[in-house]
Amino acid sequence: MSSTLTPREIxxxxxxxxxxxxxxxxxxxxxxxxxxRRQQLDPDLREExxxxxxxxxxxxxxxxxxxARRLAKLAGSPFFKVEASKFTxxxxxxxxxxxxxxxxxEIGINMVRDEEKKKVQVRAEANAEExxxxxxxxxxxxxxxxxxxxxxxxxxxxxxxxxxxxEAESTSEQQAKTREKLRKLWRDGRLDDRIVEVDxxxxxxxxxxxxxxxxxMELQFRDMFSRVFxxxxxxxxxxxxxxxxxxxxxxxxxxxxxxxxTEIARExxxxxxxxxxxxxxxxxxxxxxxxxxxxxxxxxRDLLPVVEGCxxxxxxxxxxxxxxxxxxxxxxxxxxxxxxxPELQGRFPLRVELSALTSKDFxxxxxxxxxxxxxxxxxxxxxxGVNLEFTDESLHEISSFAQKVNExxxxxxxxxxxxxxxxxxxxxxxxxxEMGGQKVVSxxxxxxxxxxxxxxxxxxxxxxx
Numbered sequence: 173m174s175s176t177l178t179p180r181e182i183x184x185x186x187x188x189x190x191x192x193x194x195x196x197x198x199x200x201x202x203x204x205x206x207x208x209r210r211q212q213l214d215p216d217l218r219e220e221x222x223x224x225x226x227x228x229x230x231x232x233x234x235x236x237x238x239x240a241r242r243l244a245k246l247a248g249s250p251f252f253k254v255e256a257s258k259f260t261x262x263x264x265x266x267x268x269x270x271x272x273x274x275x276x277x278e279i280g281i282n283m284v285r286d287e288e289k290k291k292v293q294v295r296a297e298a299n300a301e302e303x304x305x306x307x308x309x310x311x312x313x314x315x316x317x318x319x320x321x322x323x324x325x326x327x328x329x330x331x332x333x334x335x336x337x338x339e340a341e342s343t344s345e346q347q348a349k350t351r352e353k354l355r356k357l358w359r360d361g362r363l364d365d366r367i368v369e370v371d372x373x374x375x376x377x378x379x380x381x382x383x384x385x386x387x388x389m390e391l392q393f394r395d396m397f398s399r400v401f402x403x404x405x406x407x408x409x410x411x412x413x414x415x416x417x418x419x420x421x422x423x424x425x426x427x428x429x430x431x432x433x434t435e436i437a438r439e440x441x442x443x444x445x446x447x448x449x450x451x452x453x454x455x456x457x458x459x460x461x462x463x464x465x466x467x468x469x470x471x472x473r474d475l476l477p478v479v480e481g482c483x484x485x486x487x488x489x490x491x492x493x494x495x496x497x498x499x500x501x502x503x504x505x506x507x508x509x510x511x512x513x514p515e516l517q518g519r520f521p522l523r524v525e526l527s528a529l530t531s532k533d534f535x536x537x538x539x540x541x542x543x544x545x546x547x548x549x550x551x552x553x554x555x556x557g558v559n560l561e562f563t564d565e566s567l568h569e570i571s572s573f574a575q576k577v578n579e580x581x582x583x584x585x586x587x588x589x590x591x592x593x594x595x596x597x598x599x600x601x602x603x604x605x606e607m608g609g610q611k612v613v614s615x616x617x618x619x620x621x622x623x624x625x626x627x628x629x630x631x632x633x634x635x636x637x
Contacts, residue, residue: 179205182246189242189543190235191536196228196524203522205499207247207444222494225479225519227509228453228501230526233585236501237362240448249444250280250437256500257454259471269474273484276445277491280437285428300419301355301426307368307415308354309347345422365411371405372418434488445496449475453502456511472513479519529578529585534571540560545560545593553600557608560600565616570596573623596622 177185182201183194190197203224208223228236237253244251251366254272290297338570359365455468455475478484481494495615500520508524527538536545544550546562553560 233587252276258326280441300422319504456507531575556604559611
């Protein structure tokens, strides 16, 4: 785990992308810092300290998923998001809960593999360049007769043969000079369009019948067949630029030690992995009379051992879940956390409620984050040569309108801004290619004009926004 930030610094980093929700930010910041603290302890005590899992409660679009995702990115931790409603009880067709641990391990493998590729990038590029030059100018070799070494062959040569050897040596020097000229031409980009023949690896043609809910088993079968039937190669004529990419990928894979990658990824997943279980309220048990409710309680009981700490079998080996941080989230409109089975409640000791967004929050979302929607639309239209500006009044108008629509219709949080901004700039986005070099100012009158139909007709707003 690369993060050694203090809780205050973690909250400060989250503030760059997420507006408000200070209580939730503090809670996840403490959870992340506790991981660092745990790593400083003696191994015996370290194993006894389990992470304090968190339940986030709040309506959609208030930042639950974004807080968890940014936290994982900040810590460099493997992160996987899954919806609890996708799981079914063992014995039913659907995904089993252990699949999220297998998916997290795949993400960890990809993370570590990318890191290892960067470490060998320079060597891989040098090797790929040499292989490319071999394709452009195949080396000429002179072999001694069978049963003789090179030195014996040289001693037994007749004078005229020795002259021929000197000519071969001269040819070799000439070939080396030609090779260096080709290297310079390649680096200058003057050989990119030349055609060469390169060996390309092809996958196995093994067809596996796919069945709903058995995707994990299908992936395991594919992996097994790929080991039994190794990839074949076939010659393919491609441009030099494309050939270099193929050779670079091949050389990089040769230099990366997958056993080392697997070992590092397993350690990182077990000690620093984060699994975000969204829509946990959808599996809360309510009326036990229906079979659906019983099945939902079954999903909770299947979740329990994974969250509590168990060993999950993956194609990379056994993965312990004891120290994976689980963050659950849900709106809990029609249920409450106490509707979860008691054992599962005990494995999520920390709970935090995220507040609904107000007009002031919407204004801050439009102006403060590094990835604010206003900045995104300015950049997008800037590619067409259109200079888009938003006045302060127009942003306040958009913010108050977003709050009003959320109150009158379903509250979808900050996602309401996406629909409003798209409606607001739809005509401009359509005409932008014909408006190169023009400046467009979105003021209060512009906002009212573009949204007047929705403002006047409440029924229309239900369909458009």
